[in-house]
Amino acid sequence: MTSDYALEARGICKRYGTHSALTDVDLLAPAGRLHGLLGPNGAGKTTLMRVLLGLCRRDAGTVHLLGQPLDTTDGPLPEGVAGIVEAPALYPFMSGRRNLELLARLDGNSRKSAHVAIDRALERTGLSAHADSAVAAYSAGMRQRLALAGALLRSPRLLFLDEPTNSLDPAGAHDIRSVARALADEGTAVVLSSHDMAEVEALCAAITVIDRGRAVFSGSVAELRALAPAASYELHTSNDDQALAMATRRSGVRAARARAGGLELSADVDSLDAYVIELGCAGIAVRALERKARTLESLFLDLTNRTMAAAS
């Protein structure tokens, strides 16, 4: 069977005893795109990745990786498919280079042919200078880079990255994102899971949102944005009662009392500007105005039924 998608997973179900970890999840990722897999912690993103990489058996559904069906957990991962699930795991008693040599050998490459690929992967992930140090001495960020280097050895056309920027400093996260973006530009389908809306929004052309094991949204970022509500803000004024009354009279501004004091507002930027000016004209001082959730974050929270208070 051939497929237009680098990844085509349909109707994936996974149960642990009576607990349904995944229920009828579809995930389609075309070549040359970054596809975000978004969801709160415990939503089922990692379980889905494990199923798609053949690490876990699925109870229902079909998976095609680069057009090849993934029928059992016994077979080898198809050529051109690579992935990093959860925290990177390598042999701490060996150097980074030695770890990569072992991975290359498991892929069936000879030492000679692997040598060039290893150097290139180390260079691309910025680890060349530390390649001969024992992995035990690596920081979390360096391990993440080494795991990515290991994935790059497979010349991936479909790459799974599970929360790849967790535990990285901003510079390290930027580097990993750059590599992911470059791979997508080269034609690789990159499936990137994250609970960070901003990261997914910045990187990915399409998104699947998962909550409690179910896909609650799947589509392009533009489609998601079209569904998005106005951004949320927290407002503290010199007279919250009057400010609330003024907000309820305005179109484009929704307001409610916040549990911790002040008001919770939902408005687009233009409506908010007009409202703040009106408050000033009415002699009401704005003491604090803080954005609680960005546009897509608000939608994400709506989709995943998380309250703004819980998220903050």
Next chain:
Amino acid sequence: MTARGCWIVAGVECTKLLAQTTARIALAVCAIGPFVFAVLVNLQDALPEDTLFGRSVKESGFAVSLVILGFAGLWLLPVVASLVSGDVFAAEDRHGTWKTVLTRSRSRAEIFAGKAMVAAGFSCLAVAVLAASSMAAGALVIGRQPLVALTGVPLSPADATSRVLLAWTSVLPPVLAFTALALLCSVATRSSAAGIGLPVTAGLAMQLYAFIDGPEPLRQAFIASGFGAWHGLLAEPPFHGPIVYGGIVSAIYVIMCTLLAYRLLLRRDIGG
């Protein structure tokens, strides 16, 4: 599953094994230990008389090797058999590397076979080193005098050499059975401590059972009974019944433990 894939995994496992100190120390102990034993025995007046061939250790170097073999059968051989095999699967759990290994181009069957091959290979290598070292230690420290067989007949050095070699070879099936048991414990418990400790404890329990007056068929169903099967080789004429029986028992353990371990690995969901 392909033979090439199995050998690739075995090669990778060998590299990992050599990068760790445990295996190297174990082989060094197997190589040096017999020499230490032979020198100590030669220096002291008392003899290990309660051990088979213990009275002859100063009269024939071949007896040194057989005393070591008898002693090793009690607990050393189960330890040697479990050392690598009890850790070879559990180590991937300890390092969290199953997800790394299983997302390459090798099937679970190839990974299982490659690891099992290395575990079995290490067990056989350790026995070979122990055998070679104990025979060399006996010959160098005591000498290659004729050995008095269990039936009182003296055996020429050439005859004694071949019988001692056969005696060491006869413990390979039970060693491989302990190796398979350790593989099963390693896969099932996902713990190196249990993978190594459980087979050794089982071996000791089997040895202890030999001292109590339990049903004989049960004793013969134990792997450890195969460690004493070589006694028949040192009689004149030699008899091989216990070796054949021990070999059959060991083969049953090897097949059952290996199949069960393989099935467990195949059906396992790799978690975080």
